[in-house]
Amino acid sequence: MRDRTRRYLLSLYIVAVIAGIGLARTYWQQLLSFLPSTLAQGQPASWHLLACMAAFAAVLAVTVFFSAPTNPLFYLASGYYFGLVYGTAIAALATVLGSGAAFLLFRRTIKPRRQTRELDSNIFLTLCLLRCSPWFPAPLVSVYCGATRVKPSIFLASTAFGTLPLILAYTLTASRLRGPITLEVLYSPEIVTALAVLGAVSAIGCLRPVRHVVGYLKAMAQAKTVEAEQ
Secondary structure: OOHHHHHHHHHHHHHHHHHHHHHHHHOHHHHHHHOOOOOOOOOOOOHHHHHHHHHHHHHHHHHHHOOOOOHHHHHHHHHHHHHHHHHHHHHHHHHHHHHHHHHHHHHHHOOOOOOOHHHHOOHHHHHHHHHHOOOOOHHHHHHHHHHHOOOHHHHHHHHHHHHHHHHHHHHHHHHOOOOOOOHHHHHOHHHHHHHHHHHHHHHHHHHHHHHHHHHHHHHHHHHHHHHHHO
8 A cells, every 4th residue: 555545544534533532522411312212131132123233333333443432331322222241242342343443444554663572472461451441542552553563363352352341341330220321320339440440450560561552652653743744
């Protein structure tokens, strides 16, 4: 792929991401009104229910691909409407698909840069810890993996295993709710405690890798700036 085409695709992606973030921040309170008003969990399997699950997974995958800050809301809705088992499976699959698509985009549009040995030996564990962190931005993990040419199998596996604890924290809490779902559930003791524990666990093993990843991305951004000025 030519450099001009790479820059064009990345520019379009960045514009879409900024627009998506802006829309999500503006209409965050109204997003729940687009969801069904009745529970789907406990209903017998049907083509209509499968179609709803597929449509929900597709929308979530698209938002993950464009780095929209709406994952917690979708995870809650998934557990609330489809139950713990189905909701977790749908959210996990959509997250892996959306992240995988973003990874492939970055892999095609960002020139490869040499990865240091510091992360090579424990790259899978490091990526899992970064993914389960509620504080570290997940899109940066996809950018880093695409730029350093992490193996697709390692990326997909670490995304699945790393995001599963976060997804379970939301879907388990939401699957127990009865009555209308509101954004206040994001601040429930169960979710706050789960996020605090996951944040602490991920921080213990990822302080140095986080600094490495952030430093790498900064160096990559500076290199892009120099290239653009030449």
